[in-house]
Amino acid sequence: MNSTQTTPKITEERIKKYLSQGKRFDGRTPEDFREITIETGISKNAEGSARVKIGKTDVLVGVKMDVSTPYADSSNKGNISVGAELLPTSSPRVEGGPPKFTSIEIARVVDRGIRESKFIDLEKLCIKEGEKVWNVYIDIYSLNDDGNVLDAAGIGAIAALKTAKMPKYDEEKGKVLFGEWTNEKVPLSKNMPISITFYKIGENIIVDPTLEEEDIIETRVTLGITKEGISSMQKGEKESLTVEELNKILDLSESVFNEVFKKIEKHIK
Amino acid sequence: MTTIKRPDGRKFDELRKIEAKVGIIPNADGSAMFSFGDTIAIAAVYGPKKMHPQHMQDPEKGTLRCTYNMLSFSVTERARPGQNRRSQEIGKITEWALSPMVLIDKYPNNVVDVHINIIQANASTRCAGINAAAMALAHAGIPMKGLVSSVSIGKLDKQLVVDLCKKEEDWEEGEGATDIPITFTNDGKITHMQLDGKITQKQLKEAIVLGKKACEEIYEIQKKALKDAVEDEEK
Numbered sequence: 001m002n003s004t005q006t007t008p009k010i011t012e013e014r015i016k017k018y019l020s021q022g023k024r025f026d027g028r029t030p031e032d033f034r035e036i037t038i039e040t041g042i043s044k045n046a047e048g049s050a051r052v053k054i055g056k057t058d059v060l061v062g063v064k065m066d067v068s069t070p071y072a073d074s075s076n077k078g079n080i081s082v083g084a085e086l087l088p089t090s091s092p093r094v095e096g097g098p099p100k101f102t103s104i105e106i107a108r109v110v111d112r113g114i115r116e117s118k119f120i121d122l123e124k125l126c127i128k129e130g131e132k133v134w135n136v137y138i139d140i141y142s143l144n145d146d147g148n149v150l151d152a153a154g155i156g157a158i159a160a161l162k163t164a165k166m167p168k169y170d171e172e173k174g175k176v177l178f179g180e181w182t183n184e185k186v187p188l189s190k191n192m193p194i195s196i197t198f199y200k201i202g203e204n205i206i207v208d209p210t211l212e213e214e215d216i217i218e219t220r221v222t223l224g225i226t227k228e229g230i231s232s233m234q235k236g237e238k239e240s241l242t243v244e245e246l247n248k249i250l251d252l253s254e255s256v257f258n259e260v261f262k263k264i265e266k267h268i269k
Numbered sequence: 270m271t272t273i274k275r276p277d278g279r280k281f282d283e284l285r286k287i288e289a290k291v292g293i294i295p296n297a298d299g300s301a302m303f304s305f306g307d308t309i310a311i312a313a314v315y316g317p318k319k320m321h322p323q324h325m326q327d328p329e330k331g332t333l334r335c336t337y338n339m340l341s342f343s344v345t346e347r348a349r350p351g352q353n354r355r356s357q358e359i360g361k362i363t364e365w366a367l368s369p370m371v372l373i374d375k376y377p378n379n380v381v382d383v384h385i386n387i388i389q390a391n392a393s394t395r396c397a398g399i400n401a402a403a404m405a406l407a408h409a410g411i412p413m414k415g416l417v418s419s420v421s422i423g424k425l426d427k428q429l430v431v432d433l434c435k436k437e438e439d440w441e442e443g444e445g446a447t448d449i450p451i452t453f454t455n456d457g458k459i460t461h462m463q464l465d466g467k468i469t470q471k472q473l474k475e476a477i478v479l480g481k482k483a484c485e486e487i488y489e490i491q492k493k494a495l496k497d498a499v500e501d502e503e504k
Contacts (some may be wrong), residue, residue, distance in 0.1 A: 043389040044307055046342035056295045060388065062342025083350055088336070089313040089384045091296045096336055096384075098351070139341040139350060141386070143311070144294045179345030 006093075007215035015213060019204040024213075030206040031256055036155070038267035040163045045179065047186065048164025050268075052156040054208060056146035058090075061156030062139050063164040063186070067176050070126070070133040078125025078133045082111035084140040084153060091145040091211075106140065109234050110154050110195065113224030114138070117193035117231040120161065124187035132174065134166075136186065147214040148207075150222060154195025155264055161186060162268045193231060194264070196256050197222040198249045200241065205248055207256055221249055225257045273428045276436040277306075284420070284432045284483060289400070289494040291408040299409025301494070303401035305432055307391035312401035314409040316381035317373060325380075331373030335363040335383040337398055343390045359395045360385075366399050366419065366452040366461035372412040381411055392435045393421040396450050399461065404491050408498065416491055417460055418484035419452035422476040424468055429476055431483045449476050453484040 007015075018024055028034070034055030043049045046062040053059075070077060084107035088094045114120060125134035138160065140153045164186040168177040199209050199217040209217065218239035224232035230253070235241065279285070285306030294300035297313035304310070320326040337359040341348050363385065373381055383405065385398040396419035403416045423433035426443025433448055440446035447466025454460055459477075468476065 043340070043342050045345045045389060045391075049342055058294070060340065062340065064342050064347035066347065083341070085350055087338070087384065087386060088315075088382065089294060089297065089300075089311070089386060092315050092318070096352075137341065137347055139347075141340055143386075144296050146295065 005215045007212045011212065012216045015216065016202045016204075019201060019206065024206070026210070030204055031252055031259075033208040033256075033260055033263060036260070036263045036267075038155070038159050038264060040159060040268070046160070047167060047181070048160045048162070050156050050159035050163065052152045052159060054148055054152045054155075055210065056144055057148055057152050058142070058144040059149060059152040059156045060141045060143060061153065061160040063160045064137045064139070065167055065176070065186075066135050066137075067127065067132055067169060067174070068135055069131060070129075074122070075130040076126045077122040078120075079135045080111065080115055080120060080122070080138065081135060082107045082114070082138045082140070082157070084110065086142045086145065086149065089144070090142040094145070105234075105236065106150055106153050109150060109222050109232070110138070110140065110157050112232040112234070113154050113193045113195050114157060114161075115232075117189075117191050117224060117226050119158065119189055119191060119193055121187035121189055127169070127171075145211060147209045147211040148197065150197050151195045151208065154193070154224070155260075158192055158194070159264070159268045161188060191226045191228060193224040193226050194257060194260055195222060196225055196253065196260060198252070200239070200245065205245060205252065221246070223249075223253055225253055273425050275425075275430060277434060279430075281428060281430045282479060282482070284486060285434065287487065287490050289404065289490050291404055291494055291498045297405070297409070299405045299407070299411070301401045301404035301408055303397050303404065303491075305393050305397050306434060307389055308393050308397045309388040310385055310394060310397035310401040311388060312383055312385045312398065312405040314381065314383050314405045314411065316409075317376040317379040317411070318382075320378055320380040326378040328377050331376030332380045333364050333368055333371050333373060333383070334380050335367070335385065335402060336360045337363060337385045337387075337395065339387045339390060339394065343387045359398070362461055362463070363395065363399050363402060366417055367402060367406065369458070369460050370403070370414045370417055370454055371406060372414060381406070381409075390435075392433050392438045393450070395419070396421050396452070399452055400487060400491060404495060407495055415455040416488060417452050417454050418487040418491060419450065419461065420480055420483040420487060422449040422451060422480045422483075423447060424449075424466060424472065424476070429472065429479055431479055449473075449480070451477065451480040451484075453481055455488050457481060
């Protein structure tokens with residue numbers, strides 16, 4: 001993201017000049033997303049999986065499950081664990097090694113979008129209270145980063161979950177039969193959270209930046225939005241935001257949600 | 270002779286369906302996808318670029334650096350994300366498999382990075398990774414003497430087979446499974462070979478002959494994918 005800006009100053013000025021007229025280099029308005037394509041079932045060995053492309057940004061998400069003992073404070077509920085890795089494949093800027101903060105934040109924000117909207121019915125993932133519950137691992141990998149990996153990750157997570165089937169479980173032996181699935185889907189609610197991030201550049205609020213735009217953002221706000229409202233939020237990066245700007249984001253959020261929902265609806269049933 | 274039937278009904282010397290494509294990752298200098306049936310590998314190349322950290326720079330020639338990574342959901346039982354001993358070893362043998370064909374002597378202090386990711390695994394992942402890596406390097410325009418092609422030769426009980434799938438890798442009847450991943454340059458030299466199992470010297474020689482023949486087939490597919498990409502660009 002913008003910790004290592006490589007967009008030249010002259011381009012930055014031009015982006016801002018365009019935005020002041022409500023325009024962007026690729027012809028979009030500030031509130032437009034790029035084209036979104038979703039391919040599901042990218043790994044036969046996953047419980048559910050999806051590849052989401054937003055413009056040239058390309059993200060893979062897979063769901064795997066296993067069984068373990070529940071946490072003491074939620075003895076009748078399954079667990080969610082979200083991981084994210086910006087693969088060195090995805091841009092010359094990414095180095096290998098342990099996860100950097102950017103990846104950790106993506107995982108945390110996607111986790112909260114799913115958790116707080118109660119999209120996964122965790123109580124239905126309890127096998128035996130206090131003893132055995134399902135764990136749902138959602139792992140996110142970026143293949144190509146052309147900006148807004150954050151929203152691609154969030155959309156990928158719900159697309160992968162939507163297709164996820166419960167693995168077979170041998171109750172007598174207390175073992176998961178890996179690689180075998182039931183016809184049952186992972187229990188989800190109708191309250192599907194879509195991750196939408198608003199980015200501030202100068203006086204402007206935009207969505208779905210390309211990498212060139214993302215390099216020069218001053219701050220961003222990610223909303224986990226469902227049809228019922230907002231269930232998670234994160235403001236990221238250093239600069240401040242005025243109350244008016246935040247209000248503008250909230251005013252825009254419904255129409256952007258509807259636009260994105262329409263774009264992904266046909267891909268996930 | 271034994272009358273072994275392959276689980277997927279293939280002939281003994283038959284490869285799984287191969288798909289190969291270059292140019293799949295826009296940000297990379299070169300990239301490729303290679304699949305043997307349900308085993309899918311993606312490789313991206315970045316470089317040549319200045320090697321960091323500096324103490325790893327070689328002032329006499331360029332360095333080839335490969336990483337191999339299995340996505341957590343590429344296998345039936347979730348793999349813990351991140352590098353482990355297996356992935357580090359495969360990264361290294363991939364480097365060795367490719368090195369003889371890669372002409373980067375003229376890039377001192379520079380590195381060419383090859384990142385391999387396994388999206389979906391059904392055995393022979395290192396071979397698919399090496400095949401994708403060779404194509405991605407060529408696609409990146411790295412000077413090369415030629416390509417390398419990789420395949421796994423298996424022995425199921427006493428029968429040699431080409432391109433092991435997972436069910437064959439786990440073969441238990443008779444003498445069980447022997448897995449021999451092997452990599453050839455397009456002029457027929459061996460740049461990588463490993464073996465796990467049990468085999469006689471005589472039969473191993475036969476396995477090498479089978480491997481060479483399979484790699485010749487794979488080479489044609491790799492070459493075609495690269496040519497197709499050039500033709501697409503010209504259009």
